[in-house]
Amino acid sequence: MPKLPLSRFTVLDLTRVRSGPAAVRQFADWGANVIKIEEPGDVPDDKPGGSSQFADYQNTHRNKRSVTLNLKHPEGKALFMEMVKQADVVIENYRPNVKFKLGIDYESLRKVNPRIILASVSGFGQDGPYVDRPGLDQIAQGLGGIMSVTGEPGRGPMRAGIPVADLTSGLFCAIGTLVALLEREESGEGQWVQSSLLQAQVWMMDFQIMRWLMNKEIPGQTGNNHPTTAATGVYPTSDGFINLAAMGTEMFVRLVKALGRPEIAEDARFKDIKTRGQHRPALNELIAECTKEKPSAYWIDVFNKEGVPCGYIKNVKETMEDPQVVHLGMAKKLQHPKLGEISVVNQAVIMSRSKRDVFTAAPDRGEHNHEVYAEFGISAERVNALAKAGAI
Structure with a gap:
């Protein structure tokens, strides 16, 4: 050696x-x-x-x-x-x-x-x-x-x-x-x-601590949603769930295009980062209506082709068998x-x-x-x- x-x-x-x-x-x-x-x-x-x-x-x-x-x-x-x-x-x-x-x-x-x-x-x-x-x-x-x-x-x-x-x-x-x-x-x-x-x-704790140190804001629990931006979270598919992360406006436009719903980006509630965060529940519902119609593998392929960060949600067996992990x-x-x-x-x-x-x-x-x-x-x-x- x-x-x-x-x-x-x-x-x-x-x-x-x-x-x-x-x-x-x-x-x-x-x-x-x-x-x-x-x-x-x-x-x-x-x-x-x-x-x-x-x-x-x-x-x-x-x-x-x-x-x-x-x-x-x-x-x-x-x-x-x-x-x-x-x-x-x-x-x-x-x-x-x-x-x-x-x-x-x-x-x-x-x-x-x-x-x-x-x-x-x-x-x-x-x-x-x-x-x-x-x-x-x-x-x-x-x-x-x-x-x-x-x-x-x-x-x-x-x-x-x-x-x-x-x-x-x-x-x-x-x-x-x-x-x-x-x-x-x-x-x-x-x-x-x-x-x-x-x-x-x-x-x-990093940025969560900084929200208090700089802005005197106490973060709370947001489950699978990102603490500050949308659309980022877990969404249902016809055979499970996937992660999506479309944090900036450009990425959000790509996301809704991949979903086949480009008009969502024109909705006044979702036109910028601040308003998307304010109307997160409605936005998540619209995205979920689309993603639950097709299997995870379909969406992973579509989103990756559009350059939208996404991924399966795996257990430890599936993780260790993932081709990239291998x-x-x-x-x-x-x-x-x-x-x-x-x-x-x-x-x-x-x-x-x-x-x-x-x-x-x-x-x-x-x-x-x-x-x-x-x-x-x-x-x-x-x-x-x-x-x-x-x-x-």
Whole structure:
């Protein structure tokens, strides 16, 4: 396998569940030497039933190696610090006070390695009035505003169907860590990188937040309609539903032409963006009267020929079988020692030269103890002694 762009970096992974692993995955996939550090013994974690064969675990922790290490044991803590001396990055998503109790906070780490970067993902930040609260994705979705704009009017708040706060906080943590690694090339020093579910969720609200910051407008739920413009939404066909997005006037004219109803564009209610938004229900009804007469495939073909953004609304099976998704290689195959060939979700970035041809399966707990510790200068005899003492 050719050398990957992050192969020169060693990352010590103290993360679990989703937000932290979402950050670490960016480093593992692009070739960093990622060492997943897990508690020894049968400890409940993000592997239900203790099985690394769990599908989500395979996707989340691919391309890593695993060692066991007890940070609460003096010898285990000392061994971790030996690893920190040779590492580039430590990533964790403990509650903010845990790292201080364990003595692996940034100031403690930089004493043994001034170049180390500590990356922390938390629920609400490393300080502030919510610092001691437990943070979970749905809690952040509620606090960050997305549940107030998701779903249909009058139906109450609705969570997003994916852990958007977990995943985006992990991505922001990875971006911040990469920025810190770039900065270290000039300063020679590491730093503490912090992100949180709440910060990521607020950032993701984007233009909805700006409607308040600039105009003091509080957005509400609009269901499948676009929050501010028409005609954009979900429309019935004779065999299902499709998405349509004709936001500008030029695009709207193309839409009604494709529908065979060009006169709709001349209706005073629909002549500009503002009036179309004001008369959205009537406009949607007119469009639906047309689209429900023919099947989805017919309309997808017609609208694409007219240059009107449109698309099927697919379930996950249909998505992964979509020819464009297949072409983009979003299902990445790997070999699992027990399951055989399985697929995980591929990276959403393509580089012209840097490609990872082979993914490796998520490791079993402590699978690489001897291999990894040997690379840090720990003899097999010492590894065995540390295991016997409960340090690893």
